[in-house]
Amino acid sequence: MNEHIENALNELINTEIWSSNRYLSLQIHFERQQLPILSFWLNMQARSGIERICRMTSLIYRQGGRATIREATHNSREWGTTIEALDRMIEHENYMDGQVASLLKLTEMEDTDISQQIHQIYSQRFYVTSIFTEMLRIFGEESRRRLPFSDKLVHLE
Numbered sequence: 790m791n792e793h794i795e796n797a798l799n800e801l802i803n804t805e806i807w808s809s810n811r812y813l814s815l816q817i818h819f820e821r822q823q824l825p826i827l828s829f830w831l832n833m834q835a836r837s838g839i840e841r842i843c844r845m846t847s848l849i850y851r852q853g854g855r856a857t858i859r860e861a862t863h864n865s866r867e868w869g870t871t872i873e874a875l876d877r878m879i880e881h882e883n884y885m886d887g888q889v890a891s892l893l894k895l896t897e898m899e900d901t902d903i904s905q906q907i908h909q910i911y912s913q914r915f916y917v918t919s920i921f922t923e924m925l926r927i928f929g930e931e932s933r934r935r936l937p938f939s940d941k942l943v944h945l946e
Contacts, residue, residue, distance in 0.1 A: 790854035809838035818868040
């Protein structure tokens with residue numbers, strides 16, 4: 790296996806481990822906010838990350854390489870308000886997309902067979918993440934707007 794590709798795959802594997810941990814932390818945050826659908830989606834993202842880790846590790850070994858997993862560290866984090874947490878989640882999604890894009894660029898130049906396998910591993914993530922990130926942006930923008938009559942709303946009990 791090409792050493793550059795092996796190193797890049799190992800880096801992405803470790804990034805996926807960190808990412809899965811982050812998704813689980815966000816899941817807990819949103820469960821506390823009583824947002825079960827978002828919590829469920831984050832749990833599915835963490836599980837998908839673990840599946841991708843296993844598939845990439847297997848790919849490395851099938852190609853004669855060596856998978857290297859660093860010790861995971863956990864930084865306890867407060868996510869702030871729901872909107873702040875959503876903003877961090879969007880940043881995270883964009884970061885992960887960039888990491889995968891970098892690996893794909895490298896593999897497309899160095900080894901098209903591995904590139905195709907990476908495309909297959911990440912194909913569903915790109916589709917789902919793009920839609921979800923777009924929705925989060927819309928909701929974030931909407932939550933920042935004020936309705937012109939919102940100060941005059943009366944809550945009936």
